[in-house]
Amino acid sequence: MSDPLSAVPPPGWSPLRSPLSRRALLTGALASTVAAAAGCFAPNAPTKEDVSGPTPGARVPIELWSGWTESAAKQIESILADYNRSQTAVVAKHVVVPGDMTQKLLAAVNANRAPSAAIVFGAGLSYQLAARQALVAVEDIATPAELDRMNSWMTPGLRELGRFEGKTYFVPMWSQCWGVFVNRTLAQKAGVDPDSPPEDLDALAEAWRKMTTFDSRGEIEVLGGSTTDLSVVTGRFLGRLVSEDGNTITTTDPGVVSAGRWIDDFWSSMGRKKMQNYVASLQGRGERSGNQDPFLAGIQATTLTGPWQYDSILRYAPKGFSWTVWPFPKPAGVTKRGIYTYGDGFVFPSRGKDPGAGWQLAQKLTGISGDVDLYSKLFTTWQCVNGPTSTQVDRSAYFRQKVIARCPGYDTIFLDELAHADYYLYPPKIPTSSTYTSALDAEFEKVRLGQVPLEEALAKVQSDAQTDLARWKEQHA
Amino acid sequence: MTVRTLDARDSPPAVPLGRRDPAERRIRGVRRHPARQVVVYAVLGVCAIGFLTPWAWMLSTSLKSPDELAAWPPVWIPERLRWDNFAEVFRQVPFLRYIGNTVIITVSSVIGCVLSNTVVAYGFACLRWPGRDILFGVLIATLMLPAFVTFIPLYTIFAQLGWINTYLPLIVPTFLGNAFFVFLLRQFFRRIPPELADAARIDGASEVRIFLEVALPLVRPAVVVVALLQFIASWNDFFGPLIYLSDSSKYTISLGIASMQSTYGFSNFSWIMAGTTMSVVPIVVLFFLAQKSLIEGVTLSGLKG
Numbered sequence: 002m003s004d005p006l007s008a009v010p011p012p013g014w015s016p017l018r019s020p021l022s023r024r025a026l027l028t029g030a031l032a033s034t035v036a037a038a039a040g041c042f043a044p045n046a047p048t049k050e051d052v053s054g055p056t057p058g059a060r061v062p063i064e065l066w067s068g069w070t071e072s073a074a075k076q077i078e079s080i081l082a083d084y085n086r087s088q089t090a091v092v093a094k095h096v097v098v099p100g101d102m103t104q105k106l107l108a109a110v111n112a113n114r115a116p117s118a119a120i121v122f123g124a125g126l127s128y129q130l131a132a133r134q135a136l137v138a139v140e141d142i143a144t145p146a147e148l149d150r151m152n153s154w155m156t157p158g159l160r161e162l163g164r165f166e167g168k169t170y171f172v173p174m175w176s177q178c179w180g181v182f183v184n185r186t187l188a189q190k191a192g193v194d195p196d197s198p199p200e201d202l203d204a205l206a207e208a209w210r211k212m213t214t215f216d217s218r219g220e221i222e223v224l225g226g227s228t229t230d231l232s233v234v235t236g237r238f239l240g241r242l243v244s245e246d247g248n249t250i251t252t253t254d255p256g257v258v259s260a261g262r263w264i265d266d267f268w269s270s271m272g273r274k275k276m277q278n279y280v281a282s283l284q285g286r287g288e289r290s291g292n293q294d295p296f297l298a299g300i301q302a303t304t305l306t307g308p309w310q311y312d313s314i315l316r317y318a319p320k321g322f323s324w325t326v327w328p329f330p331k332p333a334g335v336t337k338r339g340i341y342t343y344g345d346g347f348v349f350p351s352r353g354k355d356p357g358a359g360w361q362l363a364q365k366l367t368g369i370s371g372d373v374d375l376y377s378k379l380f381t382t383w384q385c386v387n388g389p390t391s392t393q394v395d396r397s398a399y400f401r402q403k404v405i406a407r408c409p410g411y412d413t414i415f416l417d418e419l420a421h422a423d424y425y426l427y428p429p430k431i432p433t434s435s436t437y438t439s440a441l442d443a444e445f446e447k448v449r450l451g452q453v454p455l456e457e458a459l460a461k462v463q464s465d466a467q468t469d470l471a472r473w474k475e476q477h478a
Numbered sequence: 479m480t481v482r483t484l485d486a487r488d489s490p491p492a493v494p495l496g497r498r499d500p501a502e503r504r505i506r507g508v509r510r511h512p513a514r515q516v517v518v519y520a521v522l523g524v525c526a527i528g529f530l531t532p533w534a535w536m537l538s539t540s541l542k543s544p545d546e547l548a549a550w551p552p553v554w555i556p557e558r559l560r561w562d563n564f565a566e567v568f569r570q571v572p573f574l575r576y577i578g579n580t581v582i583i584t585v586s587s588v589i590g591c592v593l594s595n596t597v598v599a600y601g602f603a604c605l606r607w608p609g610r611d612i613l614f615g616v617l618i619a620t621l622m623l624p625a626f627v628t629f630i631p632l633y634t635i636f637a638q639l640g641w642i643n644t645y646l647p648l649i650v651p652t653f654l655g656n657a658f659f660v661f662l663l664r665q666f667f668r669r670i671p672p673e674l675a676d677a678a679r680i681d682g683a684s685e686v687r688i689f690l691e692v693a694l695p696l697v698r699p700a701v702v703v704v705a706l707l708q709f710i711a712s713w714n715d716f717f718g719p720l721i722y723l724s725d726s727s728k729y730t731i732s733l734g735i736a737s738m739q740s741t742y743g744f745s746n747f748s749w750i751m752a753g754t755t756m757s758v759v760p761i762v763v764l765f766f767l768a769q770k771s772l773i774e775g776v777t778l779s780g781l782k783g
Contacts, residue, residue: 064724070737071570096724099736104629105721111630112637286548291744293548309742317744383742 060092063358066105067120068098076382077366080375084365091358093117103130106350110135115350118359120174123343124162125428125435127171130348132432132477137349137356138168147360151369154391158425162344165430166247173344174367174379175387177307178419179233180410181205182314185323187212187223187302198327202237205330206267212302213271221279224295226303227267231445232438233305234260236341236426238332242437243429250429250470252441252463253456259332261455265448273451292317305329308415311408312383326410328418339424345387373397380404385411388419432473437466536758540564540751547747563752567738570749573756575727576734583648583719583730584712590653591708592701598655599663600689604675614664621657633721647722648715652708659704666700667693702768703775710761731757 069077074097081093098105102121107130109115121127130136140148151172152160163171181198188195191212199205205226212225228234235242240256243249251257268276286293288306295301296310297318304310314324331338347363349356363369368376368391377400380386385408394400395412405412429437444458534554539547540563542556567573601607602614636647670693678688694701716732723729729737735753739745765772 066724071740071743073742097726097737098720099733099739101717101720104717108630108633108721109637112634112642114633114637114642282550284548284550284552289740289742289744290548291544291746293544312743386742 060088060090061355061358063091063093063118063355063362064096064116065093065118065120065359065362066096066098066102066116068100068102068122069120070097070099073382076379080366080378081362083375084362091355091361093358093362102126106130106348107133107135110350110352113352115353116359117353117355118347118349118363120345121171121348122345123428124171124173124346125343125438127163127346127348128165128428128430128434129432130350131165131168131170135351136170137351137353138170139163139172139349139360140168142349142357142360147364147369150371151364154367154369154371154393156391156420158340158422159342159344159390159419161425162342162427163346171344171346171348172363172367172369173346173390175346175389176342176344176419178340178342178388178415179305179307179329180414181226181303181305181327181329182296182310183303183325183327184296184299184301185325187299191225191302195325199330201330201333202234202263203333205327206263206270209267209303210270215275219275221271221275223299224279224301226301226305227271227276228264228305229446229449230305231257231260231264231441232341232426232428233329234264236339236424237329237335238263239335239337239339239424240426242426242441243431247430248470250431250437250463250466252459252466258456258459261445261448261459263332264445265455268449269451273449277450288313292319297322303327308385308387308408308411309383311385311411315384315407326414328414337423338418338421339426340418340422341426342388342419343428368394374399377404384408385415388416392416392420431470432477433466433469436469437462440465533758536751537755539748540755542748544744544746544748560748563748564756566746566749567753567756570738571734571753572727573731573734573753576729576731579645579728580713580730580732583645583715584709586645586649587652587712588705588708590649591656591659592705594653594655595659595663595704596694596697596701597689599660600667600693602660603664603667604670604672604689604693605685617657617660621661629721636722642722643724643728644722645728648712648718652712656708659708663697663700663704666697670696699771699775702771706764706768706772709764713757713761 065077065081067074067077074095078095081095085092096116098119102119103126106115106119127136131138139151143151151169155173159173159176160169162173162176163169165171183195185195188208191214193208193211199208209225209227212223213221214223216222232242235257238256238260240258240260241251241254242257244251283295286295288294288296288304288310291313292298294304294313294317296304297313314322318324347359347367349359349363353359361370365372365375366379368389373394374397376389377394377397380389380400381403385404389400395405428434431437441462444453444462447453448455448458538554538556541559541561542553542563543558543560546553546556602610602617632647632651633642636642639646641647641650674692674696675688678692683691714732715730716736719728719730719733720736723733726737731753735750735757738750738753
């Protein structure tokens with residue numbers, strides 16, 4: 002260990018006898034500055050265009066931000082390349098944002114550097130951004146003809162998904178819908194007929210119990226099926242998470258309570274500890290784990306999920322894997338068909354460069370422009386990745402041959418309910434949407450683990466979320 | 479004979495004649511009892527295993543095939559070592575370019591950090607000027623501000639300067655000082671006996687020369703700590719590049735690894751761990767090269783890097 006006192010100079014020492022001269026000092030300082038400047042300024046200096054604006058006559062560069070990576074990014078970029086070839090006024094660039102899209106958007110909006118359009122995952126985010134006036138409504142940038150085209154193209158339920166406080170702030174590219182994928186071999190082994198889908202949720206839960214097997218220690222070896230997604234089930238029970246006017250949190254709505262009870266009863270009947278142990282044994286693998294997906298690995302007999310599962314099956318299913326799809330049934334006694342959906346789609350930041358150009362791009366990538374073949378190509382990025390925003394997409398031969406034909410049950414089960422549901426449950430249309438849903442998920446997990454009763458958890462979430470909402474409105478009044 | 483006198487504030491406490499340093503007695507006590515030594519080493523060993531386990535898992539995962547990723551019970555040593563995972567990282571993303579970008583940002587940041595913080599800390603420690611202590615208090619108070627409070631105003635400033643989508647917002651602020659590093663270096667500068675500077679002044683040295691030739695060499699361990707901490711911060715920074723960069727050709731290693739994760743498809747964590755392992759190697763090498771100085775600096779400052 003060095004001790005400053007050990008540096009007491011010997012007799013006769015003088016700092017002026019050091020070999021460092023003024024020239025050497027200045028040379029060293031200059032070299033350091035040049036090194037830093039090389040890193041700072043060389044290829045990355047602000048361009049003349051950044052500083053002084055575009056050259057007259059040149060195409061205005063616009064940006065589309067999205068979280069799409071790898072093959073999806075390439076697909077979007079090839080669509081943009083086609084789009085750019087047809088444009089004289091703008092040239093669009095895709096910017097991959099691999100995380101924290103909200104923070105980047107908010108910073109950019111505040112600094113007048115927002116993109117022309119961004120693709121966000123989930124309409125809930127758009128409600129929050131719109132409440133903070135960070136977005137431009139479609140009604141303010143589209144022509145009446147374009148608005149008519151959008152309204153006639155999109156399924157009414159998905160049109161409503163993008164509306165917040167009377168205006169459209171989110172234009173879905175595609176939207177989520179649900180089905181139950183079934184391992185035929187495991188179903189037959191358990192005495193469940195894979196060709197006779199359960200009629201209601203209770204029958205589904207019973208089928209799950211029958212298909213579950215246990216090892217010699219009594220732990221779950223193959224899980225028949227399960228879900229932890231309260232919102233998906235709440236959609237089936239026609240529950241509401243907020244009131245129509247967005248002022249009242251309704252977590253204790255009978256539909257929400259019934260949905261929670263159905264999931265919790267199933268976990269309880271299977272043994273909470275056994276379910277926890279089973280989940281722990283998966284080590285985090287799930288439906289995006291390639292051939293390690295529990296459904297494809299044969300340790301889960303069914304999976305309640307969206308149509309993106311088709312891609313996993315087609316790419317990673319082992320040889321001889323036999324499967325089918327069931328509709329996700331309604332509760333017994335409920336006649337209306339309800340669905341929870343949240344979409345991935347376009348938003349148009351306020352103070353962005355040319356949101357009108359962003360809207361033109363969005364029309365291309367949502368099918369509103371009428372180019373159904375181009376829109377259909379998005380559904381092979383991952384095979385049958387989600388539900389399209391319009392039933393008219395099946396005008397496209399590409400969609401029929403390359404999408405529907407490759408995914409048995411995609412049109413009759415997934416697309417049918419997305420387009421023709423009687424009731425749509427969306428993410429809560431409030432400025433504190435994310436906080437509310439995160440709190441709900443966290444509390445519901447405690448319910449499933451047996452730590453807190455369902456009614457108590459839902460009441461707590463309702464109370465906290467109401468307080469948050471009131472505080473937000475007061476601060477932003 | 480008592481050796482140390484000078485300013486009690488700056489010097490370690492004097493030890494009376496004929497008595498051993500209490501710390502030295504404790505060390506000798508441990509050495510006298512092998513059983514105690516065994517216990518100490520056992521505890522240290524357990525702690526070391528705890529710290530090294532995530533590293534071992536990262537390396538192990540980087541060499542696995544997809545089938546082994548989530549095997550139960552967990553696989554520590556893959557059946558076949560998949561060294562091609564490392565090559566695959568370079569095929570999936572332009573990893574070499576990301577490394578180059580990260581090197582440019584990190585080296586520039588370290589130079590800026592060392593240059594600015596040493597000068598400022600010397601000013602606060604060794605020079606007397608009106609308002610010095612008040613300004614130092616203000617500087618320390620800025621440590622209380624969470625980074626998220628200032629990031630939007632900063633982004634606005636950089637946007638107005640035309641620096642968005644360049645490396646400037648990631649490098650230039652390091653040339654403007656950092657409260658924590660200034661505080662750390664100031665503590666080291668204060669331990670230098672003022673008589674050394676006085677002797678140099680008597681010989682006609684300027685303040686710049688005193689700083690460069692007298693003070694700076696004596697705080698070398700602290701400068702190494704500061705440089706290493708800045709290196710780690712810049713090398714691993716995810717949020718800064720994410721917010722300020724829009725051109726994927728300028729992305730850094732952290733953004734590159736993040737973009738290997740798929741939204742709806744399969745994320746190959748072997749490749750992601752391989753990329754992470756490669757990104758960690760320079761930091762580990764640097765640590766071993768600067769180990770002696772780093773430990774000196776950490777010990778003298780009480781800082782847990």
